[in-house]
Amino acid sequence: MQNRTSTETGNEKGRAADSVVAALEAQIVSGKLENLAPLPAERDLMEQFGTSRTVIREAISKLSSLGLVETRPRFRPVVRKPDYATVLHACGNVVQHLLTDRKGIKNLYNSRVFVERALVRDAALGAKKEDIIELKAALEDNRRAIPDSQEFYRTDVAFHGVLYRIPRNPIFPAIHEGYTSWLSPQWDQMLRSPERNEVNYIAHKAILEAILERDPAAAEEALTNHLKAAWEFVRVTFDWGDE
Amino acid sequence: MQNRTSTETGNEKGRAADSVVAALEAQIVSGKLENLAPLPAERDLMEQFGTSRTVIREAISKLSSLGLVETRPRFRPVVRKPDYATVLHACGNVVQHLLTDRKGIKNLYNSRVFVERALVRDAALGAKKEDIIELKAALEDNRRAIPDSQEFYRTDVAFHGVLYRIPRNPIFPAIHEGYTSWLSPQWDQMLRSPERNEVNYIAHKAILEAILERDPAAAEEALTNHLKAAWEFVRVTFDWGDE
DNA sequence: ACATCTTGTTTGGTCATACCAAAAAGGTAA
């Protein structure tokens, strides 16, 4: 193949790379390319698709940005079937740009409060036995970790994570991961303030008790107080003005 | 410049494209590259960064995937300051892969029900005068559009959109856009069923009335019935089994 | 026989050059 015009390749308006992306995309979702399996080498792909390496590399780059493959220098790209975590990861990079100012952080945090308020309401109304057991266990872990800030942080996240699992909708745990990673710069401050551990544990305890009593309003209020207090602490720590 | 080793370029382990991405990213968020302004031509960028066009193109491709620039064949990439819609757009491509089966669609739809339930609760509890006015206007538009399915769809989306604006958190309208676009294949069926228009309008009316009466439980219930009925309609239309 | 060293191959990352087609810009004739 020497020269190519838009008419002879059949790719009327689009870019050649896009059709390669589409083809590989289809092979991945259809399972023809198994999860975690390596993609063919670039030089094989260019033969397979009858195109140049330029196009292949651009296609792989796009797939990588879509989160469908993971690339490392000098390694074949590895297929990665998309899941909800992939979506969050794809968003992550862009989200960072929205958190440069306090307003962005506050918006994200408020959305978290919004979500968790509804979560604890639903938990109070409909948590199953297994959920209650999980919550109790998470709270107990949390209590034991009070002396160790590092460990307390972990169990804190885990406790909230149980709430996100109660709806049995995989979207929610993914959202939880997003919140914890995107807001981590703020929470890191909490890590260095061991005196907050006990307060936060008591808040968690209040939330669970309201859930146990099947009192959605109390659960929502306890959760709200908990998260508002955390925000207040972060606000003061970072010396942000009133808002 | 002839040959480059990892030591002489200073990019010890990374790929050259990544530093170009980072540099352009910084220029975009810092405002040095204004919004909607065209990026320099690829041939200028390669001079500016002292690298080959291959690297520049890969960098632009990455920026495009991040949603920071918009590319069209034969046009200079256009800078696009990231906003919440950008994030959703970045997610969108990946989300599609999660909606291939009914379970994925149901998960997404259920998350929407979850969000809107909480939205109407908050609306009932704290909607401001302006919000009420907007809701009434949206409902009136909705009523007038009953005979025209195309128009009804638009006003339907608009009515729900008002709910997403009430918290005055730009994240929510973005989420609304996500839901409407990602679930559009299902809603399109609704478009072709004009007999549903009146039912849906009545549901909207019930929601607004509950909000006017400041009754969060009634508002939540009306909203839930509305969305559950819509799902039921879609489920039957697509001839999906019970779930 | 085993661990270690050497060597050739594979593979992704980069560079350089060239050509095409469409868009934009500029110029010319009516």
Added chain:
DNA sequence: TTACCTTTTTGGTATGACCAAACAAGATGT
């Protein structure tokens, strides 16, 4: 001014080459 033609610009693609790290296999020393 308007309509038509030419040149330049710009992104998309092809091709061929080279590098460095990873890999695989054989050679070597103990």
